[in-house]
Amino acid sequence: MRILVLPSLLAADFGNLAEGARRAEDSGGDALHVDIMDGHFVPNLSMGPDVVAMARAAVSIPLSVHLMMTNPHEYLTSFIEAGANSLLIHIEAECDVPAALGRIRELGARPGITLNPETPAEMVFGVLERVDEVLCMTVHPGYGGQAFMPEVLPKIRALRARAAAKGRHLDILVDGGIDADTAAQCAAHGANAFVAGTSLYRSSDMAARVAELRARAAAAFRG
Ligand code: DX5
Ligand code: ZN
Helix, strand or coil, X not given: CCCEEEEEHHHCCCCCXXXXXXXXXXXXXXXXXXXXXXXXXXXXXCCCHHHHHHHHHHCCCCEEEEEECCCHHHCHHHHHHHCCCEEEEECCCCCCHHHHHHHHHHCCCEEEEEECCCCCHHHHHHHHHHCCEEEEECCCCCCCCCCCCHHHHHHHHHHHHHHHHCCCCCEEEEECCCCHHHHHHHHHCCXXXXXXXXXXXXXXXXXXXXXXHHHHHHHHCCC
């Protein structure tokens, strides 16, 4: 299973987001994670399609766009035209989630489904055949810099087991409070892709942190 590290632009210096995007690529990030918050699905506001377009122009690594939105289905075209390579919507969104996932694929991007910490794994079993990625939130979405929630670990294992039973090699991502230690815990439960904001961007040596996280996760991974 490939191990992926995705720096989260939310933790970059908002005074120079293009430089923040390039820092992710130059540090060995496999993709850049961009958090979109609508002030409704989550209490915070963050960025929109113009920031995704800026990131697309700044880097050549894929863009992983996480839609923390009540109505993601109304913005799929905007984000894909802006350059998103994968679009992660929430199972808790107020839309026809299977249809939105199908539309993401039709538009040429990788569809992903996301679960909040309290949402059981079973809630997404019905859409697993429509997605390439499953994202388990390991904090309550809305803000960077929160503490990792270890109670999510059994859900990661349940999702990996379900994917394996269906013969699917899904990327299972975790997002929130991820550093080398928590990434290793998640990898031991079957996660192979790691979104990290604070632990990478607040380091003076981001490349070393990316390499460390990747090595610890690879050593701990159990599929
Ligand atoms: C939280 C976002 C995360 C966030 C992670 O709502 O979805 O992607 O950037 O930040 P850290 O790594 O600081 O917890
Ligand atoms: Zn995110």
